[in-house]
Amino acid sequence: MNLTIAEENYIKSIFKLQEGTETVSTNAIAYELDTKPASVTDMAKKLKEKKLIDYEKYHGITLTAEGKKIALQIIRRHRLWECFLVDKLSFSWEEVHELAEELEHVRSEKLTTRLSDFLGNPTTDPHGDPIPDAQGKMNKIRSLQPLDKAAAKRLEVAAVNDQSTALLEFLNAKGIRLGTQIEVIERYEFDNSVEIKIKNQPAFTISEQVSKNILVRPL
Amino acid sequence: MNLTIAEENYIKSIFKLQEGTETVSTNAIAYELDTKPASVTDMAKKLKEKKLIDYEKYHGITLTAEGKKIALQIIRRHRLWECFLVDKLSFSWEEVHELAEELEHVRSEKLTTRLSDFLGNPTTDPHGDPIPDAQGKMNKIRSLQPLDKAAAKRLEVAAVNDQSTALLEFLNAKGIRLGTQIEVIERYEFDNSVEIKIKNQPAFTISEQVSKNILVRPL
């Protein structure tokens, strides 16, 4: 299956949006890829032709088994490159997403396998996201909960839900990284903000928008 | 300067062909890039518009200073990735050219700098070609001569002139790699073939086509 970079990006977006919901809307994909719904419709026809998605006019899109397989390969490459950039080239976690978006399109199984070996076959990327193995199997460590919904008081940061530079820089500034231990001091109902404390630091409050995107596990 | 991958490939080819000769022909570029002369003409207009080449209809192409600068950046990235693939991921020298052709198009100065540092700032790639530094300066170790023209009897292999898998696999099979020491036993005039000997091995003969592409330095 020979895919263009654009096709790969569509497959990846559909996979991402499909988590949870069954079928993905034209609009959602357009928003995710920063393009227009009409363009998505055009591409949907092509991907259907290639049997990578199921698609009926006006009724949304889902990946076929083959489509999912390809999505997982792309995600695997993306996350391995992120590990490489952080572990070997000392990039910080907010810098690597965009570079990995480009590197992920180099399709070579041999390269992917060797890169993975070189990195010690990591199972999570610098944002805490699981890395699919060569067969496309991925640990769904989604025993994780977003901080805004977690019940326990003592928590550990395990992943982030959003790769945007803005969020990651904010977390850097606050001293929040993967593995950081957090104590929930107070939850404020009126705006769903949370007051939290990190060891040896004064407590501070974060908005719902932020806490939604921090995935934690109870300690 | 925002270039497409196609534009980068044209720049790189022109740079390569420009060595020695002053102006590069439409035909030569078309052959190098495995495309048609008409396509080269079209692209020449675009690159001229962007001031990366000097071009007058029917009178060939040369890179401007800016064009050369960009070419050297691309070559730098290409050769650094080749080093990475061989030194860190254990690829062999005949496998890396095609992968590097893809990786070289990831344009990030920070990535390039860090990759170079990670590799110990190498100055030659796995085929013996010099790697331009961040300023575009490149050791012209072209005190090197092709084996078919070298005068001395005892020689060391310093580089190869052709990245094709076919040649490199041939050299692998014959035990010829960078640093291999060669003794010239005999030169045959009628077909310009050379009989050579590598330490602890029986002598063998190689064709002009091969010896042209092996760059050596006297010992």
Next chain:
DNA sequence: AATAAAGTTTAGACAAATCTAAATATTTTG
């Protein structure tokens, strides 16, 4: 259930990169 709102698709256009075939320019050669 009819209508308004929201979402999606079609039609037609455009830019990038390519191609073929025909036209034109340059170079080589008898």
Next chain:
DNA sequence: CAAAATATTTAGATTTGTCTAAACTTTATT
């Protein structure tokens, strides 16, 4: 130096991925 050979360019078409504007479907609302 004119004709032939070679090289280059133009004209017109194609593919991929995109867009806008208009048309159409589905869904939500009153």
